[in-house]
Every structure is written in structure tokens, then in C-alpha cells.
Amino acid sequence: MLSIVKRDVLNLLVNPALNLYGTLFPVLLITAMGVLNQSMFATDIISSYDYYTVTLLVFIMFNMAVISTNSFMEVSIKQANLRIGYAPIKRYQIYGSKIMATFLFSLLSMGIALVFMRVIFSVNFGIDVLWLVLVLSAGSLFASSLGVMTVILLKHEESANQLLGIILIVFALMGGVFFSPYAIGETFGNLSVVSPFRWVIESAFLALYDECYQVLFKTVGVLVLLSGLCLMVCQKCFKLEAYL
Amino acid sequence: MKTLLSVRNLKKSYGDIKALKGISFDVYEKEVLCFLGPNGAGKSTTINILSSILTKDEGEITYEGQSFEKNLSTYKASLGIVPQDLAIYEEISALNNVKFYASLYGLKGEALEAAALNALDNVGLLSVKHRKPKTFSGGMKRRLNIACGVAHQPKVIIFDEPTVGIDPQSRHYILNYIKALKDQGVTVIYTSHYMEEVEDISTRILIIDHGEILTEGTKEDLKKMLGDTDKFTIDIEANGSVNTQPFYRIDGVKGVEVSDNRLMFDVVRGVDCLDKIIAEMIDQHIKLSNLNKEKATLERVFLHLTGHALRG
Numbered sequence: 001m002l003s004i005v006k007r008d009v010l011n012l013l014v015n016p017a018l019n020l021y022g023t024l025f026p027v028l029l030i031t032a033m034g035v036l037n038q039s040m041f042a043t044d045i046i047s048s049y050d051y052y053t054v055t056l057l058v059f060i061m062f063n064m065a066v067i068s069t070n071s072f073m074e075v076s077i078k079q080a081n082l083r084i085g086y087a088p089i090k091r092y093q094i095y096g097s098k099i100m101a102t103f104l105f106s107l108l109s110m111g112i113a114l115v116f117m118r119v120i121f122s123v124n125f126g127i128d129v130l131w132l133v134l135v136l137s138a139g140s141l142f143a144s145s146l147g148v149m150t151v152i153l154l155k156h157e158e159s160a161n162q163l164l165g166i167i168l169i170v171f172a173l174m175g176g177v178f179f180s181p182y183a184i185g186e187t188f189g190n191l192s193v194v195s196p197f198r199w200v201i202e203s204a205f206l207a208l209y210d211e212c213y214q215v216l217f218k219t220v221g222v223l224v225l226l227s228g229l230c231l232m233v234c235q236k237c238f239k240l241e242a243y244l
Numbered sequence: 245m246k247t248l249l250s251v252r253n254l255k256k257s258y259g260d261i262k263a264l265k266g267i268s269f270d271v272y273e274k275e276v277l278c279f280l281g282p283n284g285a286g287k288s289t290t291i292n293i294l295s296s297i298l299t300k301d302e303g304e305i306t307y308e309g310q311s312f313e314k315n316l317s318t319y320k321a322s323l324g325i326v327p328q329d330l331a332i333y334e335e336i337s338a339l340n341n342v343k344f345y346a347s348l349y350g351l352k353g354e355a356l357e358a359a360a361l362n363a364l365d366n367v368g369l370l371s372v373k374h375r376k377p378k379t380f381s382g383g384m385k386r387r388l389n390i391a392c393g394v395a396h397q398p399k400v401i402i403f404d405e406p407t408v409g410i411d412p413q414s415r416h417y418i419l420n421y422i423k424a425l426k427d428q429g430v431t432v433i434y435t436s437h438y439m440e441e442v443e444d445i446s447t448r449i450l451i452i453d454h455g456e457i458l459t460e461g462t463k464e465d466l467k468k469m470l471g472d473t474d475k476f477t478i479d480i481e482a483n484g485s486v487n488t489q490p491f492y493r494i495d496g497v498k499g500v501e502v503s504d505n506r507l508m509f510d511v512v513r514g515v516d517c518l519d520k521i522i523a524e525m526i527d528q529h530i531k532l533s534n535l536n537k538e539k540a541t542l543e544r545v546f547l548h549l550t551g552h553a554l555r556g
């Protein structure tokens with residue numbers, strides 16, 4: 001299993017598009033949003049960089065769903081991935097390693113962004129950045145599992161990416177990644193409680209700045225539970241012939 | 245001959261397409277068993293089921309007398325698969341490709357390195373082992389595809405059309421490698437629609453078309469189906485004055501037919517009588533413009549069995 005995970009992580013890193021998405025893109029996105037919205041946060045205790053580092057990292061972590069679909073079935077590695085299935089290994093090792101690889105990739109991506117924002121923009125992570133890391137990790141674990149599960153259910157990488165793309169952007173808008181959902185309207189704002197983006201963002205802010213950890217634990221718990229659910233669906237539905 | 249694999253009444257459909265209509269065959273130890281069949285015959289479907297990545301609809305497969313699903317890990321460990329579609333990582337070196345796949349079979353450390361180098365050597369890629377496949381020619385990629393499937397030194401190796409669309413040099417490497425495997429006592433299952441290859445390497449042939457096995461046997465067995473004569477076709481300049489009687493007196497000539505500007509002879513295989521036929525033609529002042537011997541080829545066997553050509 002370890003060698004497959006290692007292979008899958010390297011496959012993500014040698015793919016130039018995915019590599020940029022994981023390394024440069026988060027930093028640029030956070031910086032851009034931070035600069036553009038600086039004035040809005042002028043009177044607040046937290047700066048626009050503080051705010052967007054959290055919300056956009058949540059966005060990036062959930063978008064790891066699309067990375068895991070690539071890791072699993074991207075055309076240029078699909079056949080090579082299928083070949084793993086000829087070997088005497090367990091079925092779960094094939095999809096499990098893709099989830100694991102995407103998860104590790106997201107940790108790397110998160111690490112780069114956090115260090116960069118801290119060093120360059122002296123972002124203040126409140127009480128302890130580890131709370132943020134914890135809840136973001138749970139988010140990316142869920143996203144990685146969700147991505148792989150979606151490909152298994154839809155059987156095609158492209159259709160999985162299209163579906164996930166729509167869901168992610170809707171939840172991101174609802175969840176207040178870019179602006180408060182209440183800016184659109186009261187009803188939309190209330191509806192937005194269904195967005196996992198909102199749970200993670202709120203629980204992160206509560207833990208980082210208000211020393212309130214209960215919501216964070218709950219969120220992490222729910223995300224881990226949902227990840228487990230995805231894994232169960234994967235194990236039930238994954239057949240090697242999906243690769244044919 | 246020990247039976248390694250035994251397949252009975254294997255069926256597989258994709259929706260309405262019946263890809264396999266209940267085929268049965270055995271694979272014996274140390275043989276080179278070739279599946280000869282045109283596009284869409286069901287070769288890859290058979291291979292994919294044998295390699296356990298595709299589930300069958302019906303039928304039984306036993307390996308060394310046991311249902312292959314029962315001891316799936318042992319079964320898979322004794323197989324080496326070379327799939328029809330290239331299954332290699334373009335972005336990592338040839339050596340790392342081979343090492344990665346061999347490592348899935350439990351090879352480690354020096355044994356892994358040695359096995360990978362040996363496999364690359366066998367397909368003539370040792371000198372480019374550090375290059376990435378994306379810089380390779382099509383034939384080199386095909387050879388790497390082979391090395392990745394065989395480095396763990398399996399007992400049975402399955403090749404699915406490994407020579408499709410490649411340069412003569414690569415084809416040469418591949419066919420020689422298969423002959424070497426035969427000499428080493430490895431059991432080989434090989435699919436192809438190139439009859440020359442199959443004639444060259446097979447110890448036994450299964451002819452498959454439209455999901456059915458039409459016949460099986462050695463190439464000699466199969467050619468016997470065409471009868472024991474060869475056909476000569478001789479184009480001539482005019483056929484006004486051909487007397488066929490004298491030709492029948494020549495030893496080996498079984499039949500003579502005259503049609504417009506053409507003489508056709510049925511000649512017992514192995515009897516050398518062409519020179520006498522030509523001598524008789526000269527006697528009769530028949531001017532010869534072209535001579536053609538239709539050999540007993542697998543192509544003709546296929547045509548004979550199906551009524552259509554193997555290619556195109």
C-alpha cells in the first residue's frame with residue numbers, strides 16, 4: 001500500500017497543472033483577495049489576510065475532491081493505474097491510496113500556504129494554528145473521499161468533475177468563502193447552514209479567536225463520519241472494470 | 245502435459261453485445277497458446293476475465309484444479325499481464341516503472357532492482373532505463389509495457405496484441421523474447437491478428453471470431469483442414485490451345501483448370517513438380533506471364549472457416 005500511495009503522490013506532483021494548483025494557486029488567491037478587500041477589514045480586529053487565509057483555505061481543501069478524481073482516473077494515468085489491479089493486492093488499496101495521496105497532497109498544499117501567509121503577511125492565527133490545521137485536514141479528508149466516491153459512482157472522471165465543480169461552487173458561495181451569504185438575502189443566508197464550507201469556516205473562527213472548541217470538534221467529527229461513509233460506498237461499489 | 249488453466253463455457257455480454265458466447269479451452273504448462281482472431285473477436289474480453297479485472301457472466305475458470313476466485317491472490321501472483329493498451333507512467337523513468345509494478349508482487353531491495361534490470365534487458369531497453377517513457381518511440385513504449393508485466397517472473401504470461409502498430413526492430417525483440425520464454429518453460433498466452441507471428445511462435449492455436457472458438461490445434465493441424473494440396477495459379481498469354489491431359493500424367497498433379505488466361509493446378513503438398521509443369525507448357529508453346537503459389541496459410545484456414553478474411 002505504501003508504495004502505491006507514494007506513486008500516487010508523485011503522480012500528483014509531476015502533473016504541472018495539479019502541482020501549480022496545490023502550491024502557487026492558494027497563495028496567489030489568498031493574496032489577491034486579501035489585497036482587494038483590505039479596506040473592508042480596516043476597522044476589524046482581524047485583517048483581510050487573516051480572514052481570507054481561513055476561508056480560502058477551506059475552499060481549496062474542499063476542492064481537493066477534484067484532485068482526487070484526477071489521481072484516480074485522469075486519462076494519462078488511467079491505464080497505468082489499472083495495471084496495479086493485476087497484482088495480488090486488495091481492492092481497497094487501489095482507491096484507498098488515491099484518497100490517501102490526495103490527502104497528503106492537500107496537507108502539503110496547506111502547509112505551504114500557511115507558512116507563506118505567516119511569513120509574508122504576518123497572518124495572525126489567533127490562539128493556535130493547529131486548530132485550523134485540524135479542521136482543514138478533516139475537510140480535505142472528506143473531499144478526497146468524496147471525489148473518489150463520485151468517480152466510482154459516475155464511472156467517468158469528466159462527469160465527476162463537472163458534478164463536483166457545481167456542488168463545490170454552490171456550497172462555497174453559500175458557505176461565505178468570498179462574502180457573507182447574508183449579503184444575498186436573508187433566506188439564502190439561512191439556507192447556507194447546509195454548506196460544509198460554512199461549518200468549517202465558522203468553527204475555525206470560533207476556535208481561533210473565541211476559544212470555543214465545541215463546534216470545531218463537532219465539525220471534525222461529522223466530516224470524519226462523512227469520510228467513512230464515502231469509504232464504505234467506495235468499498236461496496238468499486239470494481240476494477242470501472243477502469244476499462 | 246499438465247493442464248494449468250481450464251476455462252469452461254465462458255460468457256460475457258456488454259449490454260446487447262455478446263462478446264463471448266460460451267467459450268471453453270485449456271492452457272497447458274509450458275505451451276505458447278495463441279488466440280488468433282480479427283478485431284472485436286473477443287480476445288481482450290477473454291484476457292480481461294482471465295486477469296480477474298473483468299467479471300464474467302457465466303462459466304468456470306480453474307487454475308491448477310481450483311476455482312481461480314478461491315485462491316485469487318495466489319492466482320494473481322502467478323500471472324503476468326501485458327495489456328493491449330499501454331499501461332505505464334509517462335512521467336517516471338522506465339526503470340522506476342518496472343520497479344513499481346514488480347514491487348506490488350512483494351519484491352524488495354536488491355532482488356527488485358535485479359528483476360527490473362533483467363526485464364528491461366530482455367526487451368532491449370537497458371541502455372535507456374533512466375529515460376522517461378514520454379521520450380520513447382511507440383515501439384519502445386510497447387516493450388516497456390512488456391517489461392512492466394513480466395519483471396516479477398510469473399509462471400504464466402498473458403500478452404494481448406503486444407505488437408500492434410510497431411516498428412520491425414521492436415517486433416523482432418518481442419517475438420524473440422517470447423521464444424526465449426518458451427525455452428525457459430514459461431507458459432505463454434498470446435493474442436494477435438497477425439497470422440505470421442502466430443505461425444512463428446505458437447505451439448498451439450485457437451481461432452476465435454465473434455465470441456466463439458472456431459477451431460484449435462497446432463499450425464500443422466490447422467493447415468490440414470485445407471486438404472493436402474497446394475494451389476498454383478499460372479497466368480498465360482492465350483488459352484486457345486491448352487491440352488490438359490498431359491498435365492495429369494505428371495506425378496503430384498491432382499487437378500488442372502483452365503479459365504481465361506489462367507491455369508490452376510492442385511498439387512500434392514511436398515511433391516516437387518513445378519519444373520515438369522513448366523516443361524509441359526513449353527512443349528505446348530504456352531507463354532507464361534506470372535506464377536503464384538497459394539501457400540497453406542493460417543489466413544486461408546481462417547477464410548476457410550469463416551468465409552471472411554482475417555484482416556480488413
Ligand SMILES: Nc1ncnc2c1ncn2[C@@H]1O[C@H](COP(=O)(O)OP(=O)(O)OP(=O)(O)O)[C@@H](O)[C@H]1O
Pocket residue numbers: 244258261262263281282283284285286287288289290328405437
Ligand atoms: N467496454 C465495452 N463496452 C461495450 N462493448 C465492448 C466493450 N469492450 C468490448 N466490447 C465489444 O465486445 C466485442 C469483443 O471485444 P474485444 O475487445 O474483446 O475484442 P478483441 O478481439 O480484443 O478485438 P481487438 O483486436 O480490436 O482488440 C466487440 O464487439 C467490442 O466492440
Ligand SMILES: [Mg+2]
Pocket residue numbers: 287288289328404405
Ligand atoms: Mg483486444
